[in-house]
Amino acid sequence: LDLEAREWLRDFLKKFPGGVLLVSHDRLFLDETCNQVAELLITRLSIFKGTYSGYEAFREKDMADLIERWKRQQEEISKIETFITRFRYQATKAKQVQSRVKMLEKIERIEIPPALKRIQFSFPEAPHSGKMVLRGEQIERHYGNKIVFSGLDIEMPRGSRTAVVGVNGAGKTTLLRIISGEDSGFSGEIALGSGVKTGYFSQDQESVLDLSLTVLEEAGKESDLGEGRLRSLLGAFLFSGDDIHKKIAVLSGGERNRLALLKILLEPVNLLILDEPTNHLDIHSKDILLEALKGFGGTLVIVSHDRYFLEKIADRVLELEDGIGKTYLGDYAYYRWRKNESLKSGNSTGSHPGQRAQLETQTNPENSKNREEQKKRRSLVNKLRREEESLTVRMEEKERKAAELRTALEQPENYSDPDKAYTLSAELMNVEERIEQISAAWEEAAADLENAENNL
Numbered sequence: 001l002d003l004e005a006r007e008w009l010r011d012f013l014k015k016f017p018g019g020v021l022l023v024s025h026d027r028l029f030l031d032e033t034c035n036q037v038a039e040l041l042i043t044r045l046s047i048f049k050g051t052y053s054g055y056e057a058f059r060e061k062d063m064a065d066l067i068e069r070w071k072r073q074q075e076e077i078s079k080i081e082t083f084i085t086r087f088r089y090q091a092t093k094a095k096q097v098q099s100r101v102k103m104l105e106k107i108e109r110i111e112i113p114p115a116l117k118r119i120q121f122s123f124p125e126a127p128h129s130g131k132m133v134l135r136g137e138q139i140e141r142h143y144g145n146k147i148v149f150s151g152l153d154i155e156m157p158r159g160s161r162t163a164v165v166g167v168n169g170a171g172k173t174t175l176l177r178i179i180s181g182e183d184s185g186f187s188g189e190i191a192l193g194s195g196v197k198t199g200y201f202s203q204d205q206e207s208v209l210d211l212s213l214t215v216l217e218e219a220g221k222e223s224d225l226g227e228g229r230l231r232s233l234l235g236a237f238l239f240s241g242d243d244i245h246k247k248i249a250v251l252s253g254g255e256r257n258r259l260a261l262l263k264i265l266l267e268p269v270n271l272l273i274l275d276e277p278t279n280h281l282d283i284h285s286k287d288i289l290l291e292a293l294k295g296f297g298g299t300l301v302i303v304s305h306d307r308y309f310l311e312k313i314a315d316r317v318l319e320l321e322d323g324i325g326k327t328y329l330g331d332y333a334y335y336r337w338r339k340n341e342s343l344k345s346g347n348s349t350g351s352h353p354g355q356r357a358q359l360e361t362q363t364n365p366e367n368s369k370n371r372e373e374q375k376k377r378r379s380l381v382n383k384l385r386r387e388e389e390s391l392t393v394r395m396e397e398k399e400r401k402a403a404e405l406r407t408a409l410e411q412p413e414n415y416s417d418p419d420k421a422y423t424l425s426a427e428l429m430n431v432e433e434r435i436e437q438i439s440a441a442w443e444e445a446a447a448d449l450e451n452a453e454n455n456l
Contacts, residue, residue, distance in 0.1 A: 002167055002305055003165065003305055003307060006029060006307070010032050010033055014032065020033065020034075025282050026308070027052060027053075027283055028307050029307075030051075030052035031052050031053050034052060035050065035051070036048060036049050036050065037052055037055040063112075066110065070110045073109070073110050080103060080104050083097070084097055084100055122295055123265060123292060123296050123297070124267070126268065126269065126297035126298035127197055127269070127270050127298075128270070129193055129194060129195040129270045129299070130158070130193035130195060130449060131158050131193070132157055132158070132193045133157060133158050133160075133193045133196055133270070133271055134156040134179065134190070134191070134192055134193065134196070134271065135154070136153065136154040136155075136178075136179070136189065136191070137153050137189045138152070138153065139151075139152040139175075139178065139186055139187070139188035139189075139190065140186060140187045140188055141171065141175075141178065141183070141186040141187075148170075148171040149174075149320055149323045149324065149325060151324070152325045153325075154318065154327070156301065157299075158193070158270075158298075158299055159297075159299060160299055161300040161315045162302070162316050162317070163302055163303075163310045163313070163314035163316070163317045163318070163335075164302070164303050164318045165310075165317055166320035166321055167321075170320040170321060171320050171323075172275075173203065173275055173303065175320065176275050176301065178190060179198075179273055180198055180200035180202075180273045181198070182200065189378075191378070194388055194446065194449050194450070195270070196270060197270055198271045198272075198273060199267050199271070200264070200275075201260065201274045203257070203275050203276050208260065209248050209256055210248065212248075212249070213247070213248055215234060215239050215243060215244045215259060216244040222263070231244060236288045237281070237285055238255075238258060239255075239258070255280070257280050265292065270297070271298060272298055272300050272301070274300070274301070274302045274303070276304060277289065278304055278305075278306045286306065286309060290312055294313065302314070307332070310332040311332045314332045315330075315331055316330065316331075317330070317332055317334075317335040377452065380452050384448050384452050387449075388442065388445045388446055388449050391445055392442060394438050395435060395438045395439060395442060398435045402435065405424055405427055409428070
């Protein structure tokens with residue numbers, strides 16, 4: 001269900017006179033429709049009166065108490081085991097050892113439910129990018145006679161978190177495919193900024209997985225994480241126990257999507273494009289993903305039907321409606337407020353209490369800048385971008401050469417031979433000087449490029 005359909009269902013259930021038994025991974029939906037929570041945990045069913053948020057607050061405090069009791073118990077067990085190990089073979093201590101063995105056997109072990117363990121996940125450091133990560137002008141996409149959207153202008157500055165919203169069929173997935181480079185059948189222009197590296201998660205991302213590998217093998221295929229860390233992250237994405245040894249060929253579509261999402265999140269990118277990443281995730285896994293995205297150092301574009309998720313992560317909203325795009329420069333709550341005000345008054349004027357004034361831009365041909373001037377500026381940006389990329393390649397080549405020379409100098413046959421050592425050291429000095437020159441030129445080119453991008 002899209003957001004509008006979920007809101008309709010929410011309103012229906014709130015007015016429904018009968019009882020409702022509901023299973024959902026949408027936190028806000030549960031909060032707005034339920035007055036008690038049934039928790040099934042380690043084969044035991046418990047009933048909590050109140051909202052889902054109230055249940056979570058109780059569970060968090062209860063979990064903290066449980067962990068504290070578990071730590072005290074572990075300390076006690078450790079002391080007993082240390083005594084047993086130390087005096088096991090001393091006849092004079094046999095009675096005390098036997099007493100402690102019985103004591104150890106009688107301890108009722110406290111277990112922390114795996115589903116409630118907090119797993120920390122963080123992204124690889126995002127590579128540096130230009131100030132303007134993505135700019136699109138006059139984007140139009142149609143399938144036959146059906147126009148999905150037209151005259152679409154978009155801008156995504158570095159560090160922005162854009163939620164793309166709209167009813168089913170509005171073109172959200174199509175736009176993300178265009179931005180990611182997966183769809184080239186559009187008119188208009190899309191330009192990525194300097195140094196941008198994209199990571200794209202689509203709703204059919206599982207198709208890129210190797211069916212012959214196991215879950216653990218596929219997760220670690222392109223990652224330098226240790227097996228223990230991979231196991232923890234796989235557990236966060238609902239692969240636990242023997243699940244990690246299953247062949248990908250036998251996984252369900254939802255399981256494959258979860259694995260594909262984890263792989264995308266392990267890549268060092270600075271533009272992350274996510275199409276419905278919370279599908280097939282439970283609330284616990286969504287929380288782990290949400291906290292990781294909050295710490296992501298790059299730029300984010302996301303489509304999701306989970307309102308809580310969008311409210312916590314987005315700082316701007318791009319709405320697609322009737323083939324037109326409109327950007328709201330505020331969070332998701334601000335967007336909903338402006339929509340409600342628009343419905344009440346028939347326009348989108350007004351100021352949001354406690355919210356600084358925001359500008360909305362209606363993307364249509366009348367709002368476009370002078371095309372000829374824009375063309376010249378884009379040409380300059382493209383020229384500077386090529387220059388910056390060329391300098392980057394040259395610097396990387398010189399750095400590789402310097403690393404080779406340092407390795408050569410460390411070899412006994414070279415550092416023990418004065419002539420070879422002198423020749424290699426002189427060559428290394430020349431390469432390092434050249435690296436400094438190229439680096440200075442790159443910094444100047446990057447600054448010129450950023451200024452040119454800002455003037456677009």
